Amino acid sequence: MKKFITVSVLLIAVLCMPPWSEARLSPRRSVLENGLVLLTSEQKALPMVTFSLLIEAGSRDEPSDHEGLANLAARLLTYGTRSRTALQISDTLDFLGATLSTGCSEEAATVSMTLLRKDLDTGLQLLAEVLAGSVFPAEEIDRQKQSVMASIRAKEEEPGQIAESKFMEALFLKSPYGRPVEGTADSVKRIDRASLLEFYQRYYRPNRAVLAVVGDVSHQEMVERLAKVFRPWEKGSPSMAPNPLPSPGSANFIRVNKDLTQANIIIGHEGVPRSHPDYYAIQVMNYILGSGGFSSRLMDSIRNERGLAYSIYSLFAAEKYVGSFQIAMQTKNESAGEAIRVAVEEIRRIREQGVTQEELQAAKDYLIGSFPLRLDTNRRVANFLSQVEFFGLGLDYPERYPDIIRGISREDVLRAARRYLQPEKLIVVVVADQAKAALKTPLDTGKGL
């Protein structure tokens, strides 16, 4: 039944792993005079250029009584510079058909831009203005505060979002990782222009940033153009000491009552940061447990066998300084208890019995074989390069990745399961019609945690 694929095809998978991605990406790295790290990959197939900037100006850098400051600063970048109003900026971009967007997470703010090669001058000028000359006009601050508050409100109707924020709050307690990046309606209301300007001047500095540029432009050309256009963007004082890291919250059972047909469930606990030596063993283990799409154990037992959920996955999210483990799923209110029980049983099983050689090989084959697909568009390559620098992985990472994964053994996976899946620490969040879900504690859902 399962021998459909010819052996020859499988052999190719193992033997033939040329460092083509390295060759095709041919990434180059320079540090500009102002400290900005520039990464480029010249791709001449299309007359377009994609930019991905990561800057250490995330919510972990904001003072604790200013929740939402970093996010608001990022949103306001494109709403007024020394030489352009918000409307002039958007009209300029729209007229070129270009896109320029900003974002913010706990650890970094991001600026993304895509434009046609012929519009490079205008685009670079805009990028430089946004990074070194944003002026945070009072009217725009007011407008964006209102918009963020509406966004906070809108998230309240998304059960998955509610579950996620309750989980993060319980896991990372009062730290920046435990509160929403947007802040709260109250905290956002309090943010003033002076604190935005201070945050911007302190953290939006080239020596805290990585810029990846992918497309129809050479490394040398970018170095020369950026040296000119970024001249006004001055180096800041060296990095501040990192915030104290949160100590993870203990086991917990959190219920939120909503008029829903489905229970939105997150089960999890702390994870590991990206730099952790066991990161790759954990990723292989987690592929088998719940991140391997239709091939994972959780998908098999919860979706395919029992029909309990449409979407079910597990995730080890690894940030620069922290990490988390989560299983997320939605099932009709009445089967919440059963779904939690089966998920916890899968955690127990992989910890007790580990994985088979066949499962391990399938995980490795996918992770290695699909790696190039993660780099199949300029946008993906740009994001990848900025992450590679942010996490300090080295430009030879695509070349090294297959060997790292190949080197992981069944013992490594078992050890990772036993050490990094911790049933006694599980935080369980259930957003549901609680009367129908009828859960007393996660302990009475079956064999206990």
Place this chain on the structure above:
Amino acid sequence: MRRVIFFLLLVLSWTTPAQASQVQEVILENGLKVLLLEDHKSAAVTFQVWYRVGSRNEQDGKSGLSHFLEHMMFKGTPKVGPEEYSRIIAKNGGNSNAFTSEDHTVYFATMSRDKIGVEIELEADRMASALLDGAYFDPEKNVVMEERRLRTEDNPATALAEVTGAVAYTVHPYRRPVIGWMADIQALSRDDLRKHYQTYYVPNNAFIVVVGDFATQEMLAKIKQEFAKIPRGAEPPKVTVQEPPQRGERRVILKKEAELPVLEIYYHVPNLKDADSFALDLLSVVLASGRSSRLYQELVYHKRIARSVSADYDGLSVDPSVFSLTAQVMPDQDPSQVERAVDGLVAQVRSERVSDREVEKAKNQVEAAFIFGQDSIFGQAMRVGQYESVAKWQLVDSYLAGVRAVTAADILRVAKKYLDPDQRTVGTLIPVKEKSQ
């Protein structure tokens, strides 16, 4: 209007076409059309099988049948075990999935050039001999019902779009949701699945789109080797239902637990086979594409009464579809005030020409997006497939020329003709407080 139901959460960014004139078309003896487009930017190939069947082909009481069948297509064949398909693709380093819309059901995988043959073998195998297996019937039906709860029952915006669509169309099957009504899903039988499969999953009712890093002759030989042996089937029945003209506005209100009201306005429009489609495309860009667009400026930026706005011309549909305007209302704002503001702007584009600069800006936006869209082989394959599904893929070629030829007078004309208050359906989501428990 959200038209597409995905088998697994899949982010599909809207993209524009390839240099489609490089598409090679071959029709096999069994009627299966093959569209090939080489693109060697990255070392991957996207292979898609498009079946010309979707909720459009369903009957009352059987809604959701095409989508349920899509799920059951993963339950194996005599050669491949249940859910083995996904495992085999993954083990070969590929990403695979499927989706169903009103008009078609599409199965696809993206893999490296040296592995794509695996996908071709598996797709041919399940075109010919899917088991739609009994043992997996009940659990999978439960999965689909969970999918409906996730996407629609507990999602106020989708629920509003569903009920607005059900009112905008009176007889045409587009009035039914792709995923199906809950009671219909529940009542679907094994026999329904089997008949649907036998009727529509024949090579002469399907076509293949393959885009990426391959050599056309080699690829074609492999496709012929696997698919040519599948016999031609009877021609599936045609859908002949036509939506009669709407005479007078229709309104629908959805009351549901939510935080913010949503306003949804549908106008009946022709699809891309009509020469007006280019002007309708640009009209949607002028109205709501980018922060400098008219609706965004007025509703989001100046008046601050909407959190977001969008305008979507849905020309990529087999039968005439809708032009939709959507606004998410700001907290504590009255949706009727948002509706009046939208009305004012729509009245404006129906009475005065938009400026030449706005037309030029909209064209620049469309052309840039066209080039950005070529960055993704999956996006290119989608565009070729959509055009083939609706009309013929060759129309991709005339798309940019058609857009470039549009004038401000054309935009005024189509706005007058189609954004007619008597031919619209207005849906409003009114948030209600949660039940006290």
